[in-house]
Amino acid sequence: MFTTFVNLEPDPNQQQGQECSPSSLSKTTRPKRHQVSRACTWCRTYRIKCDSSYPCRNCKAKGRVCSDKAGKDEVRTYPLAMKEIDRLKDRVRELEEQLETCKDKSVVVKEQEDEDNMAASRASTLHSGYPTPLSFYENKKDYNWDHVTPWIASSNQQCYGLSSSSHFISQMTSYLDNALQQRHSNTQLNLPNQLSQGHTRVNESNVSYDFSQSQEQYLLGLFWTAYHCIWPILDEAEVRAYHKSLWETSAISRLPSALIDILLAISIQHVASTSQRVEDGLVWSNDGSIVSRWFYSRCQTLLANELEGPSVTSLQCHFFSMIWLGNAGFVNEAHRTSAMTIRTGIMLGLHLEPPEYMSNVEKDFRRRLWWTLYALEIQLSMELGLPISVRFSQVSCSVPDDCSRPFVPLRSSASMLPGNNDWPTVASFTTHFAKQVLATRAIYTTFYRRCADVLGATGQNGVCSDSQALEGCAHFLHSLIGYHQAWLHQVPECLKSKRKCGGQSFSTDGSLLEVEPNIPHWLQRQRLFLELAYHSHSMSLYRPFIRFSQDMSCHLPLASGHAISCVKHAITITRIVHQILTETEFLNGWPKVLQWQWNATLTLIAYVLAYPAGSSKPAARKSVSMAIAIFELLSTECVGATSAANIARDLSAKADLLADRFQVSAPYLAPIDPFLELSGFGSAATSVSDGICSDLLPGSTGDQLSAYQATESCLDGPDFSLGSLSNIEDLDLEGSNLFDFLDFEAAVQMY
Structure with missing residues (x-):
């Protein structure tokens, strides 16, 4: 077998072709990679x-x-990595030591920043251009305090704020001293309390004023009618059952009870201040206040045993003790009691949102209880110009819903309501009164903080000492009117007192109230209380702009306009009180009416003294005469009314004397409307939307025009802008949403 061999030598021609092909060279030869x-x-x-x-x-x-x-x-090896790890560990240890050293120094600042951030977050519904008012509730600076001579015989001075009547009386007294060249004591201008010589102590071991069961039931019935509609923090059915149980052991006397004693004390106060003194065997004489004081003292003795173990009942007793003190005219002691009441509520956890395991009725009750006492404490603090007891940022309890109805407080009046769902519940008044106080407090804290900044920059003792500073503060207050306007638009129609001749509710247009006969008395009282409180708050906010010493060469249109707004609110209070006292009995037995009217009277007389040629001087002087008539009507019911009438007569006579001197020494000055000369607001003074009745514009008051201007300036002013309003976001429910009702955008759309 033979093997065939093949020639393996390449063909020279073929080899030559391959050497010449570029593609073959790229496939066979590759560049050498550079090592990295x-x-x-x-x-x-x-x-x-x-x-x-x-x-x-x-x-x-x-x-x-x-x-x-x-x-x-870079070369990375394991030893180098270990060295880097050790270096970083040493650095971390060093930083931790530095942090531990600085921690003690910064913990207080950090907590304060957290509280401020929380307050700012919860106040995000307010205008973003304003300083956050909730942070001012702390009253960190004594920026609004002043020392005045007390009305009691003491060498010590008492400290009150610039918003207090005591400070205002001190200014008026100083002006009268200089103008009349005679000394006026502050004692002459202070309203005496019901116990004219101070707290008359009752010797409980020698005297007793115990009543029978039927007499106490009658007095408690007066409380449910007169006071429960304003301060609905009790369950009427439970209290009646509780009172009945106290008489089960004996038919002669009941078991001691602090709650029943304080309710009887308030009821006796009410009866002693009304013209009807004989009912169910109760014959009252001039010692009605002494009897009321005896029940109050016994209540305080019983409460002393519960200081270490507070309860909701003891808190209710402290609250009505504050009401009793306020009615008697002891405002300082009422303010002290309010602080104790607030602290008792904090110990009970009322300032926090109710727990989830509670029923809706219990939650609404706790919210209503807290906001009733907290709103009253804030109101007292603003009236005296003193700090509040608890910072607002520490309160997480939300304002009660005005649509809730945990119980019917006045069953006897429930059948009188018309058959519709538009009428308020007991919680409605509490809700809107609390919101009114919050809106006023927002203006109060923001405005007085600006005054503090102005005084700090100028070094003056008061804003009235510097005309430019005063006008600047007036412009700032002008921009804050939106707080009250936003609240007004949230008030339901059922809580507004209607006006005659097309007048607007809560306005100062001079229209009289329209008394509706089909409305139950408790609802009429709620309406009157809400409106009178609003005018009183507004009057107090504008009152710092009443200047007793003026530079006639310096024209301050907005500051003068605020003074007019102040006196307009005082005139409105006087007209409402006079009309209701002469036409109805809704305000009978209410000592608070005397306090409202007294503050309004001081404002009226102060305006006549400070502006003898002012445009509102004739109306103010006429209202002073009406106020004196009111005090004469109340003199048969209240001890302090007689003294108030005498003081008002004396001051009005001195005001007339100074006004006559001014007319003789000074040339005639034509009254001008300061709002027509406002600068920086464009045509806001004359431009009003179609939503406002044109027939009311000629009689519109200064504060109404100011409100319209502030609202319209929201669209183009530097402080208010529609864009800033659109950026307002709703707050988280856990943040309490306390200021959600201050909806500025809704207020703008109403005009």
Whole structure:
């Protein structure tokens, strides 16, 4: 078998063709790759070869970001990594030691910042351009305090705020001293309390004023009719059952009870201040206040045993003790009692949102209880110009819903309501009164903080000392009217007192109230209380702009306009009180009416003294005469009314004397409307939307025009802008939403 051999030598022609082909050369020969000490991050990740270029060929082809060029040649070994770890551990230990050293120094600042941030978050519904008013509830600075001579015989001075009547009386007294060249004591201008010589102590061991069961039931019935509609923090059915149980052991006397004693004390106060003194065997003489004081003292003795173990009942007793003190005219002691009441509520956890395990009735009751006492405490603090007991940022309890109805407080009047769902419940008044106080407090804290800044910059003792500073503060207060306006638009129609001749509710247009005969008395009282409280708050906010010493060469249109707004509210209070006292019995037995009217009378007389040629001087002087008539009507019911009438007559006579001197010594000055000369507000003074009745514009008061101007300036003013309003967001429910009712955008749309 033979094997065939094949020639394996290449063909010379074929070999020559292959050497000449470029494609064959590229396939057989490849450039040598440059060695690198360390591949880039991507190449190491994908475990592919890298080169020394930057970026490398692989990253450039894939469009990736190649690692830093400096890091490619960095040598990383395990020992170097351990050294780096040790270095970082040492650095961390050093920083921890520094942090521990600084922690004690910064903990207080950090807590304060957290509280301020929380307050700012919860107040986000307010205008973003304003300083957050909730943070001012702390009263960190004594910026609004002043020392005045007390009305009691003491060498010590008492400290009150610029918003207090005591400070206002001190200013008026100083002006009268200089103008009449005679000394006027502050005692002459203070309203005496019901116990004219101070607290008359009753010797409980020698005297007793115990009543029979039927007499106490009659007195408690007066309380449910007169006071429960304003301060609905009790369950009428439970209290009646509780009172009945106290008489089960004996038919002669009942078991001691602090709650029943304080309710009887308030009821006796009410009966002693009304013209009807004989009912169910109760014959009252001039010692009605002494009898009321005896029950109050016994209540305080019983409460002393519960200081270490407070309860809701003891808190209710403290609250009505505050009401009794306020009715008697002891405002300082009422303010002290309010602080104790607030602290008792805090110990009971009422300032916090009710727990989830509670029923809706219990939750509404706790909210209503807290906001009733907290709103009254805030109101007392503003009236005296003193700090509140608890900072607002610490309160998480939400305002009660005005649509809730945990119980019917006045079952006897429930059948009188018309058959519709538009009438308020017991919680409605509490809700809107609390919101009114909050809106007033927002203006109060923001405005007086601005006054503090102005006084700090000028070094003056008061804003009235510097005309430019006063006008600047007036412009700032002008921009804050939206707080009250936002509240007004949230008040339901059922809680507004209607006006005659097309007048607007809560206005100062001079229209009389329309008394509706089909409305139950408790609802009429709620309406009157809400409106009189609003005018009183507004009057107090404007009152700092009544200047007793004026530079006639310096024209301050907005400050003068605020003084007119102040006196307009005082005139409105006087007209409402006079009309209701002469036409109805809704205000009978209410000592608070005397306090409202007294503050309004001081404002009226102060305006006549400070502006003898003012445009509102004739109306103010006429209202002073009406106020004296009111005091004469109340003199048969209240001890302090007689003294108030005498003081008002004396002051009005001195005001007339000074006004006559001014008319003789000064040329005639035509009264002008300061709102027509406002600068910086465009045509706001004359431009009003179609939503306002044109027939009322000629009689519109200064505060109404100011409100319209503030609202319209929201659209183009530097402080208010529609964009800033649109940025307002709703607060989280856990943040209490306490200021959600201050909806400025809704207020703008109403005009």
